[in-house]
Amino acid sequence: MNSLVEVKNITKIYGMEAATVKALRGVSLNVKHGDFIAIMGASGSGKSTLLNIIGCLDRSTTGDVLIEGKNTNILTDSQLAEIRNEKMGFVFQNFNLLHHLNALENVETPMIYAKKKRNERLERAKMLLERVGLADRMKHLPTQMSGGERQRIAIARALANSPELLIADEPTGNLDSKTGEEILDFFVLLKNEGLTIILVTHEENIAAYADKIFHMKDGLIVDEEG
Amino acid sequence: MFVETFKIAVKSLIANKLRSFLSILGIVIGIAAVIIVISIGEGTSYNIKESIRSLGTNLILVAPGKIGGKAGVRYVSLSDLFTEKDGEKILNSSDAIINVSxxxxxxxxxxxxxxxxxxxxxxxxxxxxxxxxxxxxxxxxxxxxxxxxxxxxxxxxxxxxxxxxxxxxxxxxxxxxxxxxxxxxxxxxxxxxxxxxxxxxxxxxxxxxxxxxxxxxxxxxxxxxxFAVQAKSTADTKRAIDAIDRVMFAKYKDVDKYKITSQEELLSTMSETSRTLTIMLAGIAAISLLVGGIGIMNIMLVSVAERTREIGIRKAIGAKRRDITTQFLLESILLTSLGGIIGVLLGIIGATTISNIGGWKTLITPWSVAIAFSFSILIGLFFGIYPAHKAASLDPIEALRYE
Known part of the structure; x- marks a missing residue:
């Protein structure tokens, strides 16, 4: 089976000349379709940088990232935006919802950028919100909702364009442990339906939900479990 | 897609009602000022035309000129020159002339x-x-x-x-x-x-x-x-003047000795003068539009800075540069054209009030409304470009990290 994501010896260096910070020092990684992997590490280990580069939000300084065999280095910003829109779904620690839009509109937004028709958008957004258990709260603003509910909107939004890859950066970081577990259980459910998931966390018990765990330290993958 | 972007722009303007309103005040005042100034100018010009017309219709005046003033010859304004015979000759010179007195x-x-x-x-x-x-x-x-x-x-x-x-x-x-x-x-x-x-x-x-x-x-x-001469019609004025000129030149052999002034000529000079004045005044009023435009740019820059995170989120979920640019440009155009509409209404009310209370004649012409309104859209476009470009150029990672 082909790899969904192939990371080949990438480095990421921030800053110029003397004041450089090496966030990644040569990381290689392979994510196959249907994998549920976790990347663990202390803060500053480079795990978020790696995730951003895999998520096409950022570019590596050297080395290649291949998404379904396509080298992202040779893609334009607008092609990267398309990949983010169609192939990726993001779930962030602080939810990153558009606070002046209601739940339904938030879930619709990625489909607007994908130029989907209004009816199709509404139908799918409603379906997704029902799936995450927010059927009765579609017209509510994120500010009127709890953290768990907000994260569920974010997951519905991430799934809007039926992505290949779900990227979750500390998705339970701002949630209590019970709500966090619910979210992770839902991830497992999605994984069982064939979705590929990359999860970044610094907590062992959360990483334990994944099939494979990569440990990072000082910009390098130092250990691999599972 | 455009409709969606338009909706997004409208929503974010509504989300910041007070600020949106304050930021378009400059445009509103500028457009209103331009409309009022032009309406006063047009009214005045209309009055001048009417008063010239009331002198008579298609009137041409033939008056004695002067001799000398050059080459050491003493300047003398001529009088006691024309006779009633000249009048008969003028009347018979062309069918474009219907009355001479x-x-x-x-x-x-x-x-x-x-x-x-x-x-x-x-x-x-x-x-x-x-x-x-x-x-x-x-x-x-x-x-x-x-x-x-x-x-x-x-x-x-x-x-x-x-x-x-x-x-x-x-x-x-x-x-x-x-x-x-x-x-x-x-x-x-x-x-x-x-x-x-x-x-x-x-x-x-x-x-x-x-x-x-x-x-x-x-x-x-x-x-x-x-001589007061009446031409057959406005269109015949030019022909009448030529005929008069031939008669007078045949007799006096010197173009300085007589002067032919037509009402049409006077009319065009006067309305040109008043139009120049109107455009100048409207130009001054338009400077307030420029100031209003800078205000819009300022508020759009603030808006971009405040919404850095929103821009980051939109980029993360797949917005391209073009989407972000369009969104912010639409917002600023929407702002200024809203200001334009309010300004035009206020200008019309203002002009009417001025003519009712101040007794000045004001005339609102469709072209002044059209120009003022399209100018407001142009301002939105022009002063929105830089903030929109700035928003679209934001790095998604930096933007997402922004607190």
Whole structure:
């Protein structure tokens, strides 16, 4: 089976000349379709940088990232935006919802950028919100909702364009442990339906939900479990 | 896609109602000022045109010019030059000319019993009625036989009638016109309808008498001061002027000796002047639009900075640069065109108020509204480009991290 994501010896260096910070020092990684992997590490280990580069939000300084065999280095910003829109779904620690839009509109937004028709958008957004258990709260603003509910909107939004890859950066970081577990259980459910998931966390018990765990330290993958 | 972006823009403007309103105030005031200034200018220009028109229709004046002023020859304004014969020649020179009247005029003291007034006494033919487009309140105008018999009859302006006959009817009464050497008695046969002041002449303070009577009894002159010529139509004015010029040049052999002025010429000069003034004033008002535009740019930059995180989120879920640019450009255009609409309405209200209260004539032309409104859209576009570009260029990672 082909790899969904192939990371080949990438480095990421921030800053110029003397004041450089090496966030990644040569990381290689392979994510196959249907994998549920976790990347663990202390803060500053480079795990978020790696995730951003895999998520096409950022570019590596050297080395290649291949998404379904396509080298992202040779893609334009607008092609990267398309990949983010169609192939990726993001779930962030602080939810990153558009606070002046209601739940339904938030879930619709990625489909607007994908130029989907209004009816199709509404139908799918409603379906997704029902799936995450927010059927009765579609017209509510994120500010009127709890953290768990907000994260569920974010997951519905991430799934809007039926992505290949779900990227979750500390998705339970701002949630209590019970709500966090619910979210992770839902991830497992999605994984069982064939979705590929990359999860970044610094907590062992959360990483334990994944099939494979990569440990990072000082910009390098130092250990691999599972 | 455009509809969606438009909706997004509308939503974020509604989310910041007060700020949106404050930021368009500059545009509103600027557009209103432009509309008001132009409407006053157009009103004034309309008034000038009307007052020139009231002098008569398709009027051409032929006056003596000057000699000398060059090459050491003394400058002399000519008078005692034209004769009634010249008038006949002018009338016969072209079919574009339908009426010619010689004119001789002077300010003289006029009396009726104990009342007296200084008014402009004009000697002219009976056809002066058509040439000057005279309307009468009472009585009749001069007729050709008045001219032929050198009758001592007079048609007086409304102001003259009010001054000399404050409490009684003037028709049939005799007035005394004082010249330097004699007192001449005239019978009043008509009173003209008020016309108001047209340019340098007060038509209501005129007394019109037969030309022949004026020549012999009042001015003791056998010459003509000027000719009032009426062209057949506005379109014929040019042809009429050419014909007059040929007649006059044939006789006087010197273009400086006579001067031909047409009402159309005067009209175009005056309206050009007033238009230049209007455009200048509107330009000054437009500077406030520029200031308003800078205000818009400022508020859009603030908005971009405040919404850095939103931009980051949108980029993360797949917005391209173009999507972000369009969103912010639409927002600023929406803002300024909203300001434009409010400004136009306010301008129309303002102009109407000015003409109702201040008594100034204002005229709102469709072109001024169209220009003002499209200008407001242009301002939104122009001053929105930089903030929109700035928003679209944000790095998604940096933008997402922004607190």
């Amino acid at each position: 010689p004119v001789i005029q002077k300010n003289l003291l006029v009396e009726y019993r104990r009342n007296n007034v200084d008014s402009q006494v004009v000697g002219a033919y009976a056809n002066y009625e058509d040439i000057l487009n005279v309307k009468l309140d009472e009585g009749r105008f001069l007729i050709p036989s008045d001219e032929n018999y050198k009758r001592r009859v007079a048609v007086i302006g409304n102001e003259v009638a009010e001054n000399l006959f404050p409490y009684e009817d003037s028709i049939g009464k005799t007035i005394v016109i004082n010249t330097a050497v004699s007192r001449q008695v005239f019978k009043i046969i008509g009173v003209m309808t008020p016309k108001g002041r047209a340019l340098f002449q007060n038509l209501d303070n005129m007394i019109i008498v037969p030309f022949s009577t004026a020549q012999t009894r009042l001015f003791h002159s056998k010459y003509v001061q000027l």
